[in-house]
Amino acid sequence: MNTPQASEALKLKFEDSVLQITEAFNETTVEVKKDAIREILSFLQTPEVGFNLLIDLTAVDYLHPKVCTKLVYWLRNATYLHQIRIVLYAEREQAVPSIVDLWPGANWFEREVFDLFGVNFDGHPNLKRILMPDDWQGHPLRKDYPLTEEPVEFKHEAKPKIPSRVIPNVGQSNTN
Amino acid sequence: MSDNLTQINQEILGDILELNLGPQHPSTHGVLRLKLRLDGEVVISAEPIIGYLHTGVEKECEFRTYHQVFTLIDRLDYLSGPAEEQAFAGAVERLMAIEVPDRAKIIRVILLELSRVASHLLWLGTSALELNMSSVYMYCFAEREKILDIFEELSGARMFPSFWRIGGLAKDATPLFHEQVKEYISGFHSTWKDLDNLLTLNYVWCERLQGVAVIDKDLSAKYLCSGPVARAAGINSDIRKNYPYLDYDTYSFEIPTYTEGDCYARYLVRLFEMKQSISLIEQALGKLKPGPIITDNLKVALPPRPLLARSMEAVIHQFKLVSEGMHPPSGELYEAVESARGELGYYLVSDGGNRPYRLRVRSPSFPHLAVLETVLTGSLLSDVVVAIASVDPILGDVDR
Numbered sequence: 001m002n003t004p005q006a007s008e009a010l011k012l013k014f015e016d017s018v019l020q021i022t023e024a025f026n027e028t029t030v031e032v033k034k035d036a037i038r039e040i041l042s043f044l045q046t047p048e049v050g051f052n053l054l055i056d057l058t059a060v061d062y063l064h065p066k067v068c069t070k071l072v073y074w075l076r077n078a079t080y081l082h083q084i085r086i087v088l089y090a091e092r093e094q095a096v097p098s099i100v101d102l103w104p105g106a107n108w109f110e111r112e113v114f115d116l117f118g119v120n121f122d123g124h125p126n127l128k129r130i131l132m133p134d135d136w137q138g139h140p141l142r143k144d145y146p147l148t149e150e151p152v153e154f155k156h157e158a159k160p161k162i163p164s165r166v167i168p169n170v171g172q173s174n175t176n
Numbered sequence: 177m178s179d180n181l182t183q184i185n186q187e188i189l190g191d192i193l194e195l196n197l198g199p200q201h202p203s204t205h206g207v208l209r210l211k212l213r214l215d216g217e218v219v220i221s222a223e224p225i226i227g228y229l230h231t232g233v234e235k236e237c238e239f240r241t242y243h244q245v246f247t248l249i250d251r252l253d254y255l256s257g258p259a260e261e262q263a264f265a266g267a268v269e270r271l272m273a274i275e276v277p278d279r280a281k282i283i284r285v286i287l288l289e290l291s292r293v294a295s296h297l298l299w300l301g302t303s304a305l306e307l308n309m310s311s312v313y314m315y316c317f318a319e320r321e322k323i324l325d326i327f328e329e330l331s332g333a334r335m336f337p338s339f340w341r342i343g344g345l346a347k348d349a350t351p352l353f354h355e356q357v358k359e360y361i362s363g364f365h366s367t368w369k370d371l372d373n374l375l376t377l378n379y380v381w382c383e384r385l386q387g388v389a390v391i392d393k394d395l396s397a398k399y400l401c402s403g404p405v406a407r408a409a410g411i412n413s414d415i416r417k418n419y420p421y422l423d424y425d426t427y428s429f430e431i432p433t434y435t436e437g438d439c440y441a442r443y444l445v446r447l448f449e450m451k452q453s454i455s456l457i458e459q460a461l462g463k464l465k466p467g468p469i470i471t472d473n474l475k476v477a478l479p480p481r482p483l484l485a486r487s488m489e490a491v492i493h494q495f496k497l498v499s500e501g502m503h504p505p506s507g508e509l510y511e512a513v514e515s516a517r518g519e520l521g522y523y524l525v526s527d528g529g530n531r532p533y534r535l536r537v538r539s540p541s542f543p544h545l546a547v548l549e550t551v552l553t554g555s556l557l558s559d560v561v562v563a564i565a566s567v568d569p570i571l572g573d574v575d576r
Binding site for chain 2 (some may be wrong): 003025027029053054055056058060061072074078079083085103104105106107108109112129130131132137140141145147168170
């Protein structure tokens with residue numbers, strides 16, 4: 001199936017779970033409910049639908065209008081070269097079903113999202129930090145996590161000329 | 177179950193050796209650490225551990241204006257910076273619907289393909305060095321040096337040209353650049369033949385590579401593999417053909433594809449890709465015509481220097497661009513390019529501000545390392561090094 005057909009099929013088959021379908025920049029985004037993600041992705045993966053390639057799994061964090069994390073699944077149909085983006089919103093501390101059994105390669109991608117965004121994946125075999133050190137506090141890509149400079153250690157009682165600081169996020173327009 | 181029991185027994189008896197390969201080991205191509213559990217020479221399990229080069233570039237990019245991002249992303253995949261720049265510039269250009277002038281597109285293609293050749297040469301040289309073939313290493317590095325010289329001549333920087341601007345290029349290419357590239361491609365064919373003669377039928381090379389670390393079609397799709405790894409497994413996919421950017425559809429080139437999926441197939445894919453890249457550069461040089469190299473949209477590109485003396489408007493545009501940057505419309509999109517390692521995707525989310533709200537780098541090396549966990553199980557310790565090299569991971573790109 002190509003993207004319009006697939007999004008139509010999704011709308012018919014999962015009418016309760018598909019919240020919104022948007023078109024922008026020649027890309028189709030389907031917003032779905034969190035709990036239905038596994039059924040929807042395994043439906044898209046079937047040979048009849050043919051979106052069998054998971055290209056990317058990532059997340060975007062939002063503070064406004066609601067504190068939540070958007071998970072983004074980017075799928076591709078290798079035959080038609082059509083692509084579709086499935087998104088879902090998860091609130092903080094809410095677990096999202098893991099898709100490692102559908103695509104074993106999603107393992108590291110989910111670990112990365114857990115590491116940087118703090119999203120818990122239900123049913124993930126080995127959910128631990130992957131990029132940050134194991135004892136790290138916090139999840140750096142959340143929007144309320146400040147960008148800080150690492151303090152530089154000086155020897156022989158030398159003082160740094162400019163002390164380390166938190167870099168303010170000036171100009172980020174998402175404060176309305 | 178009985179397998180499990182013997183394994184536990186072995187562990188109690190101390191027959192299983194736990195070995196950390198890396199993070200500081202020359203054969204891991206960076207700071208990759210592999211936790212190996214060995215039964216004699218056989219690998220029972222291998223766990224790649226990454227993150228030693230995590231620099232938080234994605235976070236940093238959220239605090240920089242769109243023009244400042246180029247310097248950061250260049251350093252992710254430090255062997256093919258131009259691919260990263262093209263992916264980001266392409267994403268912003270699509271977001272703002274900017275038309276890039278033809279000359280800029282062609283010079284971009286030349287730089288992208290040159291960097292692909294440079295990256296493959298470095299990969300080939302270091303892989304051969306690991307198998308103790310230091311002469312191949314010398315040939316490859318001598319050839320790569322010439323490409324870096326071209327980059328230096330053009331932009332002043334050897335590894336990271338930082339030549340991309342949103343809507344075009346930073347500078348125009350000089351006639352000298354044209355000459356240098358021409359000279360390079362005329363000399364490349366003999367080097368390519370040398371490399372081919374040295375390796376392709378070389379007994380040691382074939383024995384060490386054939387049948388090692390097989391990533392087949394199925395595994396490749398399940399583990400999100402792309403680029404040479406997928407093409408060596410028989411998946412005929414290339415972003416340049418499937419989702420053409422920079423008018424790649426107007427060039428004629430082939431995608432080398434093999435079906436074995438082993439290290440040798442990946443070697444062949446990269447070797448023949450270099451030849452295709454050179455042919456692409458040849459075609460691009462033929463198309464190169466004088467013309468503008470950056471869009472004339474002053475909301476995006478800096479005004480030409482002479483205009484600043486005459487036009488107040490140009491001065492205002494210059495001031496706004498330098499001090500505040502530009503404001504693309506809000507939206508999200510995914511732009512992929514074919515880097516030397518595979519599909520490099522940039523997922524850009526803009527909220528209408530002067531900085532990216534979120535910039536996700538889908539790096540090709542990341543899933544290629546994840547697949548090693550499966551592939552290495554049951555292989556010999558001496559093949560581990562070959563297997564790591566054959567997927568060509570760049571740890572700056574993996575860890576971001």
